[in-house]
Amino acid sequence: MNETISFTLNGKEVTVTTEGERPLLWVLRTDLGLTGTKYGCGEGTCGACTVVMGNRAVRSCIVPVRSVRNREVLTIEGLARNGQLHPLQEAFAKHDALQCGFCTPGMILNAYSLLLRKPEPTYEDIVSGMEYNLCRCGAHTRIIRAIEDAAAEMKGAR
């Protein structure tokens, strides 16, 4: 059964008409044409599909699109503002915190919500906050460094 669902996506109002049970991931990737959010497992176990809903990182492959009605969703495409990369994006690029890059959008958005909760994270905070985002290429050490760096940068900016 199709439903009409409106929500805020990267700061803009969008409306889709589709089955409410469908995973947010695929509505983003197909109906809305935003392919930056990646499919890695479809079961909530890898984190490649992570987006931010409200202020919380969620795994869009297991979020029914119906549940984002009237909510705010942020995807990797919405992170840079006016062509200006977010400090996390800058830091990931600067520290080579990626190889194949397939886990990267999910990593960045998960880190984004982590920094909202903990603007000054310890090493352990980062590890436990990122623990279940998988990276097969083994970019982990760099990812941690990038998040530390971005946190410092963002603090300076405040």
Place this chain on the structure above:
Amino acid sequence: MNDDKLQVAEHGRDESLYPVSRREFLQGLGGGIIILFATGDLGQGQQRRGERPDFNAYLRIGEDGRVTCFAGKVELGQGPMTSLAQTLADELDVSLDSVDMVMADTARCPFDAGTWGSTTTPRFGPILRAAGAEARAVLIGLAAVRLKVPKEQLAVKDGVVFDKTQQSRRVTYAQLTQGKRIERHLEQAPEIKTVGQYNLIGKPINRLDARDKVTGKAKYTGDIRVPGMVSAKVLRPPSHGATLTSLDTSAVDEMEGYQVVRDGELVAVLHKNPDQAEEALKNLKAEYDIPKARFDDKTVFDYFMDNAGEGRVTDNAGNLGSGRKLAKEVVEETYLNGYVSHAPIETHTAVAHFEGDKLTVWASTQTPFGLHRQLTRDLGMPAENVRVIAPFVGGGFGGKINFEQAIQVVKIAKIVKKPVQLIWSRADEFFYDTFRPAAAVKIKSGFDNSGKMVLWDYTVHGMGGRGAKLFYDVPNNRTTLHRELRNGERQHLVKTGPWRAPDNNTNSFARESHIDVMAARAGIDPLEFRLKNIQDEKFRAVLKAGADKFGWTPAKKSPSGRGYGMACGFDVGVPVVLFAEVAVDERTGSIQVKRVVCAQDLGLVINPEGVALQTEGCITMGMGYALTEEIHHSDGRVGDLSFGTYELPRFSWLPKIEMVLIEADDEPSKGAGEPAIICMGGVLANAVYDATGARVFQIPMTPERVKQAIAARA
């Protein structure tokens, strides 16, 4: 797509190697200076066919001064896009941002065998440098004429040629190439830069693809959209070897917007959206005949050893009998390693698009040209009508040499006559993977009174011999590979294939565990024991540098309880040594890796940052096969179809990683994508022994196996 009026011009060549003719390639390039060159891969292939080596990559300095390199390599994450551009920019003396890379497109790039192993930097790099140098020489020649200055008096910086004695006399590459069309075939290596002349080589630089990858712009195969495209999901059989006996599609046939296709054993559901196609698979009713299998993941090792065929001796020196006589002690052990999955985060994906008599395929593959060849053959289509493109690939590790998903999607698209995209589900990815083979290694060895090895009898069952060649100096040695069962029967029931540094992970785990077992029996410190038995100066230098960095000191007793381990290895010409420190929880059997030091000799290092990245990747990924990763199967059913049971390394596992590179700038570059991973099994097994006194003979060292080994310790 500009692929009309294609024709293959030359005769006597394997045309499938040349999806587009040489003339076609060159016509499309426009003006400027063009250098054609062949990399080692092609040279060998061509020579085997007794033909003149031709080009398989080229670069162009366009009329706007921009440099473009066309190469069939794939960007899988290891950064060839960046390192090749960096190499080229350096030889040509242009800035990095004036280099464009066109990669992995069979219609625009000449043949390339595939991207795997650590071959891109070592094989492709030097030739690209030579081509860059050749182009630079041509440009300097042109500049000499134009500026009326002898060549020797000219220098280049950032694409500007100038008179060293009078810098205002200058001309840019763009001005030189304007209106020209010069084509050179690289026959002999021109003079390339040497250490000290480099501007970019050897400097850390950031990846060229980073920006696109952090903004979500980078296009992977799953991000390709073709008008009218539909999504397919394949019905995965329950087991390898299963045959479909009945199929009832009626429930899906009735649903609007869905279509079921079948081509032999291949069954797929199509829908506009992949998630809905996948949901609908549940409504298919399929029955299969599932044959019984001769072994499962537990009995596989004994099965291989008990039913081994003749075997092939790959190395043989001295006399094993006299080795046995000289030995003070003979030590015999067997080491086991199970099936492992590649598990890239991007699952195999492909898009097939037929237009008239033309076909375009986008695929996440390590071998776009191999896929091109197979499609051409399967479909009986002319080579120039098939185009394969590998966009960014989300990790391969050897698993994307297999392009089954692309074969499937082409079959489906052919039936439905629409563009089709197929994204394997995670379970598909696990199921259809070409697993790293399970293997058993049996070693019988001996040492004399002075701690020198005198006997080494090494037998491998189930895999190949990469890394089996002994680099310890043992006068009496033999290496035997068993890759067939008695009666020539195949060993593996599931598909197997290369996995990052194929065979060498298992071979190095076995050899290095065994070296430590002997050292312990001989009562000699593991480092000293290795130094006693390795003469090679380069290897010794790596060993010593690593030991220094780690702060290795001989223990008063063995096991020392410190949890220190070391392991050596040799891969793609690189001597590598790892040292590690672990902590073992004896109650739970869990292992925490605290610190890893990696020493290696990679020859000339083009991009140190890239090397660091690759090495960290190796160590992190290596913890997986050493500690948790294992595919269980019985009767052809794959027991691990999700990350729920197949555990990849995670953030909390990270050790402190340190690196030592032996400086060898005058030696050719070697790839860093594999060597460090090969020692992970051995170094951790040895560290676990040093921590607990328990020797684990099978990896992964799951908590269960560690507890068993602790219970069994003497």
